[in-house]
């Protein structure tokens with residue numbers, strides 16, 4: 392009988408990993424990095440809880456590092472089998488994993504300088520660019536809806552999860568001596584209010600469903616309210632002559648913001664003459680989004696194709712939808728942006744301001760009362776982003792103490808995850824009797840609340856436990 396063991400993103404939202412076993416094969420679902428505090432991240436060094444060489448195939452739900460970021464470690468430990476994902480995910484992990492490896496190399500080098508001076512043993516990075524290249528050589532890109540055999544006993548189909556580009560809901564069909572079972576792993580489910588991507592695919596049949604529950608205890612603010620507020624900030628900033636800084640995550644959120652600014656531009660409601668995307672990684676990701684416009688939702692695709700008058704049909708993209716968008720790739724170009732005193736919208740990473748070029752823009756703009764900073768994503772405790780939204784009057788930024796005079800805004804409606812109602816709605820599509828449902832990828836409170844909300848619909852859900860094995 393096929394079994395499934397929950398191995399990560401069980402008690403929290405990072406480190407996603409599960410193992411499907413049949414009599415003759417073992418398939419790993421996701422291989423994610425633990426992210427967050429030091430304690431959480433220490434788990435990245437833990438040995439894998441299975442014999443790495445016994446794995447026959449790996450399936451990756453999407454590119455986010457908390458789902459993909461330990462793949463280089465798996466390969467470093469000797470894994471040589473195929474890694475399946477959508478083609479868009481494959482393009483994205485090349486950017487994300489290489490960036491992760493470079494950051495680790497930089498951090499370790501920094502720490503080792505101190506260690507050498509102190510006569511201590513030097514550290515090694517978790518993995519290197521070579522390990523990432525090894526991962527990429529094993530990856531196979533699939534189309535949504537395609538069904539392939541990943542082992543003799545397990546078939547795979549990926550469905551659109553609408554969470555980030557290429558994200559998928561994983562359908563796995565097992566067949567052991569004529570006994571057939573089906574597992575559906577939701578991956579991260581998208582927010583149907585979000586721009587560009589489609590709603591998560593509806594699936595009707597399964598024996599067991601593994602569902603994420605990041606926002607199992609929350610509803611999103613309405614998108615219209617959020618967009619109205621965004622428009623207000625843009626108008627005000629233009630009137631008082633300041634720049635707008637938008638700290639943003641490179642994958643997904645940045646492209647959504649570009650689309651929303653494009654909508655305003657097309658309606659003649661974007662007075663700013665310049666939108667800078669000042670992040671090499673976000674630029675690379677935006678270019679990948681351009682290659683996969685076929686997976687955008689119909690409405691937004693039509694908006695982009697209909698309004699970019701100047702571009703050739705084949706050239707129509709987010710970039711032509713927002714013609715004032717400028718990429719700043721080099722450090723020199725980025726520094727030139729620092730000298731712009733007014734009238735620019737600057738999108739830069741990192742999303743929580745704890746790294747990246749946004750820190751320099753904050754240093755040059757926070758002290759001016761005509762500047763605006765717009766937060767469009769979650770700000771974790773302890774990050775500069777959180778300190779700013781909590782109302783700090785001074786902040787240490789890029790090595791200087793900066794007085795905060797800028798207007799700080801938080802736009803609550805952007806989210807890449809399904810809300811409680813959207814999660815319940817997605818599960819409601821499964822035919823009766825409902826499949827056995829296990830909740831993963833959520834904090835305790837989110838899972839408990841979601842379980843109760845599901846029970847109010849008479850649907851039973853179990854909260855998965857770390858290391859627990861279930862039969863399909």
Ligand SMILES: [Zn+2]
Nearest residue numbers: 453455554579
């Ligand atoms: Zn994700």
Ligand SMILES: [Zn+2]
Nearest residue numbers: 404455457579
């Ligand atoms: Zn996730």
